[in-house]
Amino acid sequence: MTRRDRGSATAELAVALPAVVLLLVAGLGAVAAVTTKLGCEAAARDAALAAARGADVPAGASVTATEDTVTATVQRSIKVTTLTCAATAAREPGAP
Numbered sequence: 001m002t003r004r005d006r007g008s009a010t011a012e013l014a015v016a017l018p019a020v021v022l023l024l025v026a027g028l029g030a031v032a033a034v035t036t037k038l039g040c041e042a043a044a045r046d047a048a049l050a051a052a053r054g055a056d057v058p059a060g061a062s063v064t065a066t067e068d069t070v071t072a073t074v075q076r077s078i079k080v081t082t083l084t085c086a087a088t089a090a091r092e093p094g095a096p
Contacts, residue, residue, distance in 0.1 A: 040085035047072035052089040
């Protein structure tokens with residue numbers, strides 16, 4: 001190692017580290033958003049199925065019913081925005 005190369009590893013790390021941290025934070029944010037979206041979709045599906053069977057609808061879901069179908073809508077908030085998920089299910093025969 002020559003005298004001119006001393007400290008070059010530190011300088012390269014100082015330049016690259018913020019980019020690595022930014023990528024890590026963006027990746028974690030994307031994973032959190034996808035997890036929230038999947039949970040929202042599952043809650044809407046469960047609410048639609050419960051309403052189609054005539055059971056109690058979980059709290060936080062709004063239900064719109066027609067003669068043949070039931071549509072449930074659920075909203076979930078994340079730091080940046082609010083997700084709205086909807087699911088539709090056919091009414092069960094004989095359900096109230």
